Amino acid sequence: MTLMTLVYGGSPGDREKAIASIAPATGASVIIEGLPDDAGLLDDLAAASKLQLQRIAPGCPCCHGNLTVRVMLNRMLRKAPQQIYLGIADASHLQKIREFLQEDQYRERLSLDTEIDCGH
Numbered sequence: 001m002t003l004m005t006l007v008y009g010g011s012p013g014d015r016e017k018a019i020a021s022i023a024p025a026t027g028a029s030v031i032i033e034g035l036p037d038d039a040g041l042l043d044d045l046a047a048a049s050k051l052q053l054q055r056i057a058p059g060c061p062c063c064h065g066n067l068t069v070r071v072m073l074n075r076m077l078r079k080a081p082q083q084i085y086l087g088i089a090d091a092s093h094l095q096k097i098r099e100f101l102q103e104d105q106y107r108e109r110l111s112l113d114t115e116i117d118c119g120h
Helices: 014-024 039-049 068-076 090-101
Strands: 001-007 028-033 052-056 085-088 110-117
Touching: 001 014, 001 090, 014 028, 014 085, 028 039, 028 068, 039 052, 052 068, 068 085, 068 110, 085 090, 090 110
Parallel strands: 001 085, 001 110, 028 052, 028 085
Antiparallel strands: none
């Protein structure tokens, strides 16, 4: 079972720092909304380790980017990572994202783990 951590709020840099500080060096995957503020911490981490990094265009992953997120998530799950971090800018649709992650196709493959609020 793959653990899923939702990381939301704050700036893109805040979300990247939060994920980079806890992402294990191997076996983790990241889907993150938007481009990095400046440093590209996750890009550096992915280049130096086995971290799998996928970026999606800015916009709500449950509304505008639903198909994109599902495709990326399905591809990542084929590799059975231990942990996936989903970084999103806005928490306003967090409940909808939780619901789609608990649909039948994901229920037996994903376990929602902790959530990290970078906006406080």
